[in-house]
Amino acid sequence: MGNMETSKTFNIADMAHIARLRLDENEAQQLEKDLKGILAYFSDLQKFNGKVAEGKAAKATPRKDEVKECCVDAKDISKLFNHKEGGYMMVPKSLED
Amino acid sequence: MIADIEENIHKKLDAIKKTDGKIRAFVDIFNDCTERAQEIAKKTKAGRAGKLAGTVISVKGNICIKGRRATCSSKMLENYIAPYNATVIDRLLAEDAIIIGSTNMDEFACGSDTTSSAFYPTRNPHDTTRVAGGSSGGAAASVAAGMCDAALGSDTGGSVRCPASFCGVTGMKPTYGTVSRYGLIDMAMSLEQIGAMTGNGKDAIELNRKTLEVIGGPDKRDAQCNYSIGKMTKRTHAKPPTIGIINQFFDACDKAVSNTVMRQVDKLGYEVMELSLEETKYLIPTYYLIMCTEFASAMQKYDGYKYGQKADIAKSLAESVSEARSNHFGKEVKRRILLGTYVSMKEVQDDWYTCALGVRKALTQKFEKFLGEVDLIASPTMPTVAWKIGEKATPTEMYAADILTVTANLTGLPAISVNAGEIGGLPVGMQLMGRKFEEGLVYETAAMAMDK
Numbered sequence: 001m002g003n004m005e006t007s008k009t010f011n012i013a014d015m016a017h018i019a020r021l022r023l024d025e026n027e028a029q030q031l032e033k034d035l036k037g038i039l040a041y042f043s044d045l046q047k048f049n050g051k052v053a054e055g056k057a058a059k060a061t062p063r064k065d066e067v068k069e070c071c072v073d074a075k076d077i078s079k080l081f082n083h084k085e086g087g088y089m090m091v092p093k094s095l096e097d
Numbered sequence: 098m099i100a101d102i103e104e105n106i107h108k109k110l111d112a113i114k115k116t117d118g119k120i121r122a123f124v125d126i127f128n129d130c131t132e133r134a135q136e137i138a139k140k141t142k143a144g145r146a147g148k149l150a151g152t153v154i155s156v157k158g159n160i161c162i163k164g165r166r167a168t169c170s171s172k173m174l175e176n177y178i179a180p181y182n183a184t185v186i187d188r189l190l191a192e193d194a195i196i197i198g199s200t201n202m203d204e205f206a207c208g209s210d211t212t213s214s215a216f217y218p219t220r221n222p223h224d225t226t227r228v229a230g231g232s233s234g235g236a237a238a239s240v241a242a243g244m245c246d247a248a249l250g251s252d253t254g255g256s257v258r259c260p261a262s263f264c265g266v267t268g269m270k271p272t273y274g275t276v277s278r279y280g281l282i283d284m285a286m287s288l289e290q291i292g293a294m295t296g297n298g299k300d301a302i303e304l305n306r307k308t309l310e311v312i313g314g315p316d317k318r319d320a321q322c323n324y325s326i327g328k329m330t331k332r333t334h335a336k337p338p339t340i341g342i343i344n345q346f347f348d349a350c351d352k353a354v355s356n357t358v359m360r361q362v363d364k365l366g367y368e369v370m371e372l373s374l375e376e377t378k379y380l381i382p383t384y385y386l387i388m389c390t391e392f393a394s395a396m397q398k399y400d401g402y403k404y405g406q407k408a409d410i411a412k413s414l415a416e417s418v419s420e421a422r423s424n425h426f427g428k429e430v431k432r433r434i435l436l437g438t439y440v441s442m443k444e445v446q447d448d449w450y451t452c453a454l455g456v457r458k459a460l461t462q463k464f465e466k467f468l469g470e471v472d473l474i475a476s477p478t479m480p481t482v483a484w485k486i487g488e489k490a491t492p493t494e495m496y497a498a499d500i501l502t503v504t505a506n507l508t509g510l511p512a513i514s515v516n517a518g519e520i521g522g523l524p525v526g527m528q529l530m531g532r533k534f535e536e537g538l539v540y541e542t543a544a545m546a547m548d549k
Contacts, residue, residue, distance in 0.1 A: 019438040022423040041493045042382035
């Protein structure tokens with residue numbers, strides 16, 4: 001993927017939303033410019049990918065999600081989790097072994 | 098061994114009083130260090146003092162010291178008081194070191210010159226118009242300006258070695274998994290290690306080795322930290338080492354820097370073997386893609402509820418979290434969070450993050466091969482001497498300066514930076530990278546270089 005494609009898929013507003021960052025218009029414009037420049041600079045990496053296939057890391061497999069009956073009460077939500085630590089509910093591992 | 102412990106702490110406090118107003122190496126100075134020096138002096142007289150008795154040590158602002166601020170030089174943690182000691186702190190205190198204060202750094206270690214600190218930049222003691230390097234810039238400057246005997250820094254892509262090079266001191270990034278990260282506020286977990294910084298010369302290298310012996314070794318609170326430090330810091334080779342020179346590393350530097358370091362390598366008088374790393378141009382993208390992905394994940398916990406400055410709970414959850422993060426993170430931190438968020442997205446991760454992991458694997462294999470042919474790899478630590486404050490205009494200019502240091506983090510190898518000379522009054526660092534767990538040979542060769 002080169003810079004042209006990056007420009008199509010990278011959207012600062014989407015990224016800021018996912019990353020829980022609120023950016024004003026000027027900040028968003030500046031960061032978008034910076035990040036597109038950085039991705040263009042990094043796009044050389046794609047060449048390596050094609051050249052040395054044996055170097056590619058094994059891909060991890062995400063675990064399957066398990067849908068459970070949900071509720072709004074915090075105590076009931078807490079009951080869905082067997083393991084808790086320091087006020088956190090521990091979720092299953094994200095990747096399969 | 099410190100001859101007069103109480104005199105030593107007074108000298109260091111005087112140096113801080115005289116110079117830190119200009120240098121700005123520290124964020125906090127600890128007032129009780131003279132009392133601790135008195136206690137340790139008594140223990141020394143009674144013959145009960147530890148291995149680092151009276152050694153005055155500064156600690157980077159991302160390492161937790163119970164009851165002290167651990168700010169990471171960020172507005173987000175400006176008022177955070179650590180509720181426990183990092184393992185490295187417990188081990189230093191057990192050996193009677195004196196912790197004098199916490200040092201300035203790039204915000205959450207995001208930077209190579211300590212100008213992204215939310216508080217103030219740290220200035221280079223050799224020329225205060227120039228940067229101290231980063232991200233452990235306060236740590237390096239505190240040692241270089243005689244404000245402490247040693248400092249603890251953390252090194253994720255060169256953050257101990259870069260400022261060591263710029264400030265003319267010794268900085269060691271140990272083998273990954275030898276120093277516990279428990280109590281280190283994380284940046285990128287697969288890359289970072291705590292390391293010691295000490296002055297310039299043979300005694301300073303010996304103090305660095307001694308400090309690593311104290312802080313290193315297995316810790317059940319860090320699952321990656323399983324390796325005994327015992328014999329690691331002592332040399333195990335009988336014959337003179339062969340030094341590898343990666344041509345592309347020298348080509349990436351200012352000519353005067355390359356020449357200064359090459360002269361130092363030649364002076365060692367060991368066999369030198371030329372190596373070629375065609376992948377040099379992939380080092381920066383590989384490192385930054387992996388680091389930013391891990392960094393974005395590490396930063397998720399700062400939500401204004403459990404961690405960080407308090408969110409405005411009158412607003413909706415999403416709104417209050419976004420507001421707390423936006424108001425208290427600096428520009429470079431936001432940039433790296435956004436980059437890491439993007440390159441790890443399911444839709445594009447194969448083109449960026451997974452690809453970088455592949456290159457990392459190939460690089461690790463390549464360096465295993467190199468270190469089968471040579472015993473150490475020597476290079477400049479940084480491509481240039483310390484730059485002027487504000488000179489690096491774009492993020493990519495700043496990132497490119499890490500080209501010689503990131504390999505040790507991507508591969509987990511130990512690497513030291515020692516002073517190799519000066520250009521126009523500004524220090525030049527030489528980096529020596531060794532095989533995993535062979536810090537002993539790295540230290541010994543660095544000390545040999547000081548004799549030449």
